[in-house]
Amino acid sequence: xxxxxxxxxxxxxxxxxxxxxxxxxxxxxxxxxxxxxxxxxxxxxxxxxxxxxxxxxxxxxxxxxxxxxxxxxxxxxxxxxxxxxxxxxxxxxxxxxxxxxxxxxxxxxxxxxxxxxxxxxxxxxxxxxxxxxxxxxxxxxxxxxxxxxxxxxxxxxxxxxxxxxxxxxxxxxxxxxxxxxxxxxxxxxxxxxxxxxxxxxx
Numbered sequence: 646x647x648x649x650x651x652x653x654x655x656x657x658x659x660x661x662x663x664x665x666x667x668x669x670x671x672x673x674x675x676x677x678x679x680x681x682x683x684x685x686x687x688x689x690x691x692x693x694x695x696x697x698x699x700x701x702x703x704x705x706x707x708x709x710x711x712x713x714x715x716x717x718x719x720x721x722x723x724x725x726x727x728x729x730x731x732x733x734x735x736x737x738x739x740x741x742x743x744x745x746x747x748x749x750x751x752x753x754x755x756x757x758x759x760x761x762x763x764x765x766x767x768x769x770x771x772x773x774x775x776x777x778x779x780x781x782x783x784x785x786x787x788x789x790x791x792x793x794x795x796x797x798x799x800x801x802x803x804x805x806x807x808x809x810x811x812x813x814x815x816x817x818x819x820x821x822x823x824x825x826x827x828x829x830x831x832x833x834x835x836x837x838x839x840x841x842x843x844x845x846x847x
Contacts, residue, residue, distance in 0.1 A: 731800040
């Protein structure tokens, strides 16, 4: 009987230790606090750093200021594609939307709906024309964009054994839709990470 009680006590202790080791730990970060790099791959800190420098460069562009002065209005921009040419998965829509939101709120540029949004908007207008014709919005009154925002994300990876240096380069351009002239272009290649992987343990 004593042996059985001792065994049950030991079993309870072991189960408690096992369950505590397997529990999930979560830490919340303030939105202004830098998040720790866990894997060495692209993360939220990198998005913030790239967007801060490139948006600032775009908003200070002399050619954009000249367009506004000459035409008496802010340039109208549409989001193009930011291509991921890096060696890892990067959701570039986060970059493009961050660009759009900050610049819209600044007032330097105006944005129109992208291709996917336009399809949905046009479908709604056709539906209104059939079912709400007295208050339907006009189909032919869309605002055309002057420029398209495009870009690429690439990585340069230097590896030796368990060590790796990973450099990210983000290039952005504003392109005149009528002439194909690039009126603003800049790049950020300030993000360099030294990563040392642990040796395999057997």
